Amino acid sequence: MNKIFIETIDRGDGKKLYLYSQNKPNYKTFSGLPPVEGNQTHLRFHPTRSEWVAYSTSRQNRTFLPNAMECPLCPMDTEEKASDIPVDQYEVAIFTNRFSSLRMEETHVPELEISTQSATGTCDVISYSSNHKDQFSELSQERIELILKAVAHRSKELLNNSHIEYVLPFENKGKEIGVTLEHPHGQIYSFGHIPETIKRQSENQIQNPLLETIAQIPKELILHENTSGISFVPRWARYPFEIWIVPHRRVSQVYDLDDEEIKNLSRLLLESSKMLDKVFNEPMPYTLAWQLAPKGYQDSHHLHWCFQPIKRSKTKLKYLAGVEQITGFYLVDLPPERSARILRGEEQPDE
Ligand SMILES: [Zn+2]
Numbered sequence: 001m002n003k004i005f006i007e008t009i010d011r012g013d014g015k016k017l018y019l020y021s022q023n024k025p026n027y028k029t030f031s032g033l034p035p036v037e038g039n040q041t042h043l044r045f046h047p048t049r050s051e052w053v054a055y056s057t058s059r060q061n062r063t064f065l066p067n068a069m070e071c072p073l074c075p076m077d078t079e080e081k082a083s084d085i086p087v088d089q090y091e092v093a094i095f096t097n098r099f100s101s102l103r104m105e106e107t108h109v110p111e112l113e114i115s116t117q118s119a120t121g122t123c124d125v126i127s128y129s130s131n132h133k134d135q136f137s138e139l140s141q142e143r144i145e146l147i148l149k150a151v152a153h154r155s156k157e158l159l160n161n162s163h164i165e166y167v168l169p170f171e172n173k174g175k176e177i178g179v180t181l182e183h184p185h186g187q188i189y190s191f192g193h194i195p196e197t198i199k200r201q202s203e204n205q206i207q208n209p210l211l212e213t214i215a216q217i218p219k220e221l222i223l224h225e226n227t228s229g230i231s232f233v234p235r236w237a238r239y240p241f242e243i244w245i246v247p248h249r250r251v252s253q254v255y256d257l258d259d260e261e262i263k264n265l266s267r268l269l270l271e272s273s274k275m276l277d278k279v280f281n282e283p284m285p286y287t288l289a290w291q292l293a294p295k296g297y298q299d300s301h302h303l304h305w306c307f308q309p310i311k312r313s314k315t316k317l318k319y320l321a322g323v324e325q326i327t328g329f330y331l332v333d334l335p336p337e338r339s340a341r342i343l344r345g346e347e348q349p350d351e
Pocket residue numbers: 068071072073074131132183
């Protein structure tokens with residue numbers, strides 16, 4: 001992988017700030033925001049779903065849609081305006097969320113009549129830019145490449161930790177999806193266990209390799225393709241305008257990609273996010289999942305990205321209501337074939 005510059009700053013309390021840049025940086029540093037005291041977190045076992053549920057005490061006090069002056073992801077120019085990224089400028093930054101739902105430190109786990117355990121893991125924030133007004137779809141391709149390299153570096157470090165079983169980089173975009181900070185950013189959740197849905201997805205890929213499914217994607221669903229990967233609307237889309245980006249070569253982690261693949265896949269990610277914003281000529285609210293292999297599935301899992309937008313017309317959101325929430329069985333109004341035509345600009349979306 002082409003060299004990038006990585007600077008690590010100790011933020012106290014075992015937390016680190018990583019600064020990634022393409023050009024040799026020269027940071028002016030400040031004290032920044034102090035650690036959050038007394039954050040207690042633990043897991044309880046859901047008896048019928050057979051899954052863990054996390055409980056955290058500090059998350060109710062999180063910063064909620066601050067303006068640029070109080071934004072914890074904006075850089076600092078004086079000691080007065082405190083930030084989670086206490087430097088005067090940066091390109092891409094990753095740091096441990098002060099309001100982490102998962103923690104590497106020992107915390108009090110209550111003894112109850114059901115199974116409980118410590119919420120092992122960690123929650124990182126990845127800031128895409130020091131500019132508060134930027135959006136993923138407006139970043140340069142070089143910046144998206146740097147984001148991929150930053151995630152490659154950090155996810156490798158996290159997966160090298162014997163307490164971590166699974167790493168999920170993702171982005172929530174838009175107020176409609178519950179974003180609490182406007183500053184362009186994603187998150188990286190690292191789990192001490194493999195969530196059930198993820199385990200099932202990876203198990204299914206052992207029998208049905210994703211690469212074989214991708215080989216049959218028809219032209220009417222393809223959005224873009226280059227020498228390293230393909231972007232398309234899946235025939236099985238559960239969300240309006242859902243887009244998948246899949247590398248041509250099977251790799252299980254971002255850090256397995258070579259420079260050429262990082263460049264070409266960054267192009268597909270950028271083109272896809274631009275297509276989504278163009279549908280209604282305004283930023284499309286979505287979640288973007290980076291599907292990395294959980295531990296134990298690196299020989300069968302195929303790395304891919306999924307955009308899951310929640311807007312089905314200019315004025316209507318796709319809510320996950322009763323059936324979806326209760327059963328996980330999705331009801332979809334917009335046929336994937338039509339989504340693909342709209343995304344390619346061949347057909348108009350609904351008002
Ligand atoms: Zn900001």
